Amino acid sequence: MAILTEKNSTLKVLITGANGLLGQKLMEQLTSDSKVEVIGTGKGKARLSGLGKKNFQWKEMDVTDRTQILEVFAEIKPDAVIHTAAMTQVDDCEKDQDQCRKANVDAVLNLIEACRIFDSHLVHLSTDFIFDGEAGPYSEEAQPNPINYYGWTKLEAENLIKESGIRWTIVRTVLVYGIANDMSRSNIILWVKKSLEEGKTIKVVNDQWRTPTLAEDLAAGCILVVKKGELGIFNISGKDFLTPFDMAIQTADYFGLDKSLITEVDSTLFTQPAKRPPKTGFVIDKAEKVLGYNPKSFTEGIAILSKQLKLADS
Template structure:
């Protein structure tokens, strides 16, 4: 018997990587959902337009398909936009999760939820799964609120926390730190890069694999699912420059204060991956291995 898997946010970076891995697997029947039209446009899955902030749409889709697993990747992740539009941020990041909890209780679905290092204040990273959260931004607060909803529910859930996800979507409609830095440096543009924030950048394929491992094991609880290499944002960009042999003299280190961003960022997050390695079998690529995968994918995109 194949298992039914409903993916939210299937047009996004993680959603597309999940479709790459699952759509031709006979063990699974995939229902891909996102707001509006399908942008992935392949075979091997059913597509349904779904606004996750609409309770009746969520309940109807869940009752129609009755999935064994839901992988919930849809979210508002632009940290500054969340600060300026708190109402929409709450709808997408908290209320939507409440609707899925309600539906999962009815249907009996296992719920895999994506969370973030931004639930922490960055005073004491890298963090394990037991560390105490203290978000500095409204985005971080909503992701923590959604985690709490799950922990207080009777739903079978796995929370996967991640950090700076990078990779290539099919239509190149989404950017991320790797594509931004590579593109700017190739165009010989000078860029300012923060030198006093530290993270584990995460290859989208690795995060998709973590979701699938959590699904296959019907995992319960909280798991860290980031890249394994811990470094400053500046070092991330310098290693991108080194990989593609680009001019590092275009990179100017600045402090986070110099950026004047609306939302406050944690200084030093990073994750300890021991639990995910042990319980899920999670094995992320090194950063350079991840860049090689991105490079191969970019080369495979037909030039117009």
Template sequence: MKVLITGANGLLGQKLVQLYESDESVDVIATARGASRNPFGTYTYEQMDVTVRSEVDKIISKHSPDVVINTAAMTHVDECELNPEKCWKLNVDAVSNLIDACHKTNSFIIHLSTDFIFDGESGPYVEEDLPNPLSKYAESKLESEKLLEASGIKHAIVRTMLVYGIVHDMSRSNIILWVKKSLEEKQLIKVVNDQWRTPTLAEDLAKGCALIAQKQAEGVWHISGKDLLTPYDMAIATAEFFDLDKALIEKADGSIFTQPAKRPPKTGFILDKARRELGYEPVSFKEGLAILKSQLAHV
């Protein structure tokens, strides 16, 4: 099987390349803007900007992949709110480019979406629940889903949320690394306790995508962690796991933070479909912390 990954310099992209390293039956074409930042894995690397249609056409037609996994996106929610045209170009127009290219090569495309397409009034959610986006980011991701559903090509939509993990050069941060660093520096931090998510270990998300790719399992899939937690819960668990001072963590209402984009209060995913049809089973949040700890010992 030949798998082409977009956004391969990002957290999920790098985890996918590493996951496929041990599978000799899969040839990986990793693509991103600029030079490759992933020193691990055996793969072919191509520079490709998903917003440039001619580049997408050229690279996908050159390799004719069986599966395209689209991890490229503009995911900073507030930046999307402040720069809606840039957001639309990367999150919607780029998907249109990929759809057109995959039409020509008959490639199966796996596209990453988000829990933020829901308004958070009735989470946790199953795949069939009705979306109601609250931000420009959420609107763009929902529109990309609609493009795929109307395209007629073989595809899967993977919704996920609050992905955490580390890359070798520590160029990506997340709530766990932020809490750990802040507490090690004895900083008092305020953490939201009125929003709920099922945080997702990057390795689990990569595993979910690989299961879908292997089966070419069409449709919408919810792939996340299994523990419904607030960011405050996550911060306390991180402090306890790394033996840091929990007294430095202060509960905060989300309304005290001035953020351009509105966040859904309670999302979280029900994973029954992915468990039943894919055999997907994520680690617990505490198990995820243990994995991060072991990885941090080697960076």
């Protein structure tokens, strides 16, 4: 079992997509624990900073490459795998469905096979986009009904995992935001802050609801799952039920910026290849009770990003 006990004093945890936002946060938190041996993996070289000579190693591993996965697993024999690698840009998934399927479904089949052979606990990251957004926020027992191709691939991966016979946990999350090293992707907080500082008028939708998730909180939730050896489905997200417009107003308030530059619009103004579910978000009671998960508020998340920005500039 991938559970940390006195008898099992060291836990080997392999992370896929360790160069991504969540992957970097997992590496930062896990390498601070002397009882965990961390193996970061990704397609290229490590883009991690500030980890120094802590207790981790890096392996180049493409999750769509079955042979490479089996080779790495044979060498490492991980107790647990946190699978964060995926194709997550929803419109790109709609436009390039073959690539999306390869990244989000075929890769999971490869990992299931490796976890079965080496008896590894698979912790798989999933999404609120498996739901149609008609009845959010959702509990773990809610009935999925995706409305875009990305959501369908993530649901298919969930079903493959459930039927696999391995030890598994599915961690579903919502609108993850944060700052990572050497990454070009922005988030709503950074976009709003930059736009308002430059005096630009921005249009922000008010008819989509989410429970935005601080990347550090999501990483902490995944680590709780691994250390406790909990199986099944867990909603791991923020606790505030907000629209993007709400998030923009809170960001402006925090940084003392001009809210009059923010125009409230509905999503019909924007044309996007993939449909978005209108109202998702998660009920996180199970994670709070079973795992002891305790996420930050959205305002607290803004404060954390603000500190990180100041550190990056110093």
